[in-house]
Amino acid sequence: MEAYIALSGERPSGSLSVVEIAERAGLNRATFYRHFESVGDLRDRGLPLFFAELAQGFPGDELGMEPGWKEAAEARVSKLFEIVLSRHDLFLPFAAQNPGSEAWTQALLFLEAFLRDERLGAATSRLRVPASLAARSIASLLAGMVTWALEHPSESRPRELARHYVDILDGGFLVQPLA
DSSP: OHHHHHHHHHSOGGGOOHHHHHHHHTOOHHHHHHHOSSHHHIIIIIHHHHHHHHHTTSOOTTTTTSTTHHHHHHHHHHHHHHHHHHTHHHHGGGSTTSTTSHHHHHHHHHHHHHIIIIISTTTGGGBSSOHHHHHHHHHHHHHHHHHHHHHOGGGOOHHHHHHHHHHHIIIIISBOOOO
């Protein structure tokens, strides 16, 4: 998956071959085919698995629901930023310098669906906007923050970025205040 992401940041993934992906990953074609049927299968099944693993760091159903949600959300988002910044080379295809790439588009679509379907369910009644709009807004916010962090790695501090993220949400952008 990492090889696919790196290559798709260099050129359209429709032009990638199994051989190129396998070579970049240090594998042979047979190993690739043991797990995936084609490049399209890797994209359709592998990319969501890759993002799902990362998405575990996103704030969950606790978003604005319980006292202490800010600390929990900040810790989880900080971990996400740590992962992204520690693998700067891998995530660079998602930076703003390449917003039209297939990897970028797939990442945003996955993140939006994940947030809407998996993370905002319990908070729906407390949102000021429809869950689909909240999911798109949060996905865009995170994408923008990740892009900024990738473009300014020397200035990026995971905990500080996570604190800014929580402050934006807590400022009434999406979640209604607790009664």
